[in-house]
Amino acid sequence: MTATEPLTAVATTPAAELLTITDAAAALRAGTTTALDLVRTSIARADALDATLGVYLHRTDEAALEAAAAVDAALAAGDDPGPLAGIPLGIKDILSVEGTPTTSQSLVMDPAFGEQGDAVVVARLKAAGGIVTGKTTTMEYAVGCPDPSKPFPIPRNPWDTERWTGGSSSGTGNGVAAGLFLGGLGTDTGGSVRYPAALCGISGMKQTFGRVPKSGCTPLGFSYDHVGPMARSARDCALMLGVMAGAHPSDPTTADVDVPDYLAALTGDVTGLRIGVATHLLDTPGFDPENAAAFRAAVDVLAAAGADVVEVALPNFAEAMTATAYGFCAEAFAYHRGDLQARWADYGAPTRMAIVKGALFSAADYVQAQRVRRATVKATTELMTDVDLLLTPTTTIAAPLLEGLDFDLVMATVLTPYFNAVGLPAMSIPMGFTSTGLPLGLQIAGRPFEEATVFQAADAYQRITTHHLAVPAMTLEVAA
Amino acid sequence: MSTTTDPKTSVEVLLTAAGLTVTPEEFDAIVRSYPDVRTQIDAMYAVPMVKEEEPQLIFTPFA
Numbered sequence: 001m002t003a004t005e006p007l008t009a010v011a012t013t014p015a016a017e018l019l020t021i022t023d024a025a026a027a028l029r030a031g032t033t034t035a036l037d038l039v040r041t042s043i044a045r046a047d048a049l050d051a052t053l054g055v056y057l058h059r060t061d062e063a064a065l066e067a068a069a070a071v072d073a074a075l076a077a078g079d080d081p082g083p084l085a086g087i088p089l090g091i092k093d094i095l096s097v098e099g100t101p102t103t104s105q106s107l108v109m110d111p112a113f114g115e116q117g118d119a120v121v122v123a124r125l126k127a128a129g130g131i132v133t134g135k136t137t138t139m140e141y142a143v144g145c146p147d148p149s150k151p152f153p154i155p156r157n158p159w160d161t162e163r164w165t166g167g168s169s170s171g172t173g174n175g176v177a178a179g180l181f182l183g184g185l186g187t188d189t190g191g192s193v194r195y196p197a198a199l200c201g202i203s204g205m206k207q208t209f210g211r212v213p214k215s216g217c218t219p220l221g222f223s224y225d226h227v228g229p230m231a232r233s234a235r236d237c238a239l240m241l242g243v244m245a246g247a248h249p250s251d252p253t254t255a256d257v258d259v260p261d262y263l264a265a266l267t268g269d270v271t272g273l274r275i276g277v278a279t280h281l282l283d284t285p286g287f288d289p290e291n292a293a294a295f296r297a298a299v300d301v302l303a304a305a306g307a308d309v310v311e312v313a314l315p316n317f318a319e320a321m322t323a324t325a326y327g328f329c330a331e332a333f334a335y336h337r338g339d340l341q342a343r344w345a346d347y348g349a350p351t352r353m354a355i356v357k358g359a360l361f362s363a364a365d366y367v368q369a370q371r372v373r374r375a376t377v378k379a380t381t382e383l384m385t386d387v388d389l390l391l392t393p394t395t396t397i398a399a400p401l402l403e404g405l406d407f408d409l410v411m412a413t414v415l416t417p418y419f420n421a422v423g424l425p426a427m428s429i430p431m432g433f434t435s436t437g438l439p440l441g442l443q444i445a446g447r448p449f450e451e452a453t454v455f456q457a458a459d460a461y462q463r464i465t466t467h468h469l470a471v472p473a474m475t476l477e478v479a480a
Numbered sequence: 481m482s483t484t485t486d487p488k489t490s491v492e493v494l495l496t497a498a499g500l501t502v503t504p505e506e507f508d509a510i511v512r513s514y515p516d517v518r519t520q521i522d523a524m525y526a527v528p529m530v531k532e533e534e535p536q537l538i539f540t541p542f543a
Binding site (some may be wrong): 095133194205222223252253316318319322323326327332337340349351353357359361365367368369370371372373374375377378379391 | 491494495497498499500501502505506508509510513514517518519521523524525529533534535536537538
């Protein structure tokens, strides 16, 4: 797979102005930028913005510069260092990366976890030439809200620093949005890739469960967890997923299903695609009318481009949301029970109060959640004999204020956990802004292992719109 | 499990069984939210199509 068809012209484009992985890769090969320039730009932006935004828990500047020099040398020698050659990437700090600590942003985490070397998915990104610039902030163990009483950075939204990035892949989300790196890894158990993608104005894919190995990643909900790509465009996510996907013996939940050429699916054409629109979700209590208007406008864009749009109702929506919201807490509680007993106060309050829900869930409740999941998988399979894709807003509201955040209230605003219950691929892409300048996300879901169709529609939308190319003012000020 | 049990008693029993010691404020918060939590969980038993369904569990006899 090669990076082709840049979204914007790259001729003589300085690294600081390259927004997407696709453009940067093209510029690198055209000789109009270098890997060192890309990494130096990332470092400069981190120096300027990280203290405000709380993107990183650990930076790897020196290793990144060395890797960039190696990429430039390989290119100068006429070698192909891979489709992600020279691309700065941020890695959520629940994934193991060789030579870096892995904290899961927790005082409880056993530091030995980080000694296992690169997680499989990180190794695949590096083998494709990707350059890790550091480990990014997360909600503790990938669940909860920021806890100011703990000694970790508070991730802030680059569109309004009084507001949250969403979580739990917070640092990868605001890092991509603010240009501290061009792409990165998040994880998604109930929406933790798609939620910060929506709130930060970038793209993020939670692919089919089993598509990408999770080994080397701290678990949250074993049967709900996904490691997914986050970047500015759907094309960038497609490029990353093509590198990340594929079964691996270290993760028995991975599926031995062929990985298609995702970039080849990006035709820009949605003619004849049948898209089911879950308009009933706009009736969710507290739904922001501006968000509803942006969603309807996004649907209109795809319809005008030739998609066949029909109304659908997502089967068992409330019950499947519950199966995720409490099911992953039960799985997380199994993992954390001993530490919660011994070190309750070392956990952040939002995280421990989320995981404790697992103690309220009986064994029969857990089995029932898994029965709901199977029934809903069957129902969505039936639904998707008639439609190729499902469309929903990603959230009910834009980024909330950091002051007064409550995890239970946050969970009531996300429309993402449904697709963790059923394991279908689902991504969030930017679909506009509120009148106060906050990004809004469009969620597109597909059939199992048909990420290519999701990318096809998302990319077609992004060829028509420019929401994904908007840059926060603070990034422009650094560039200036 | 039934919601007719006093939430405070239920939460106390469940947390004790789990070996967890929470702060008084957290205990009160869990007690306050418990009826809603239970209602949501109980609703999963009311999905008609689930009655004869196998659970979506992952198990294999191979390591």
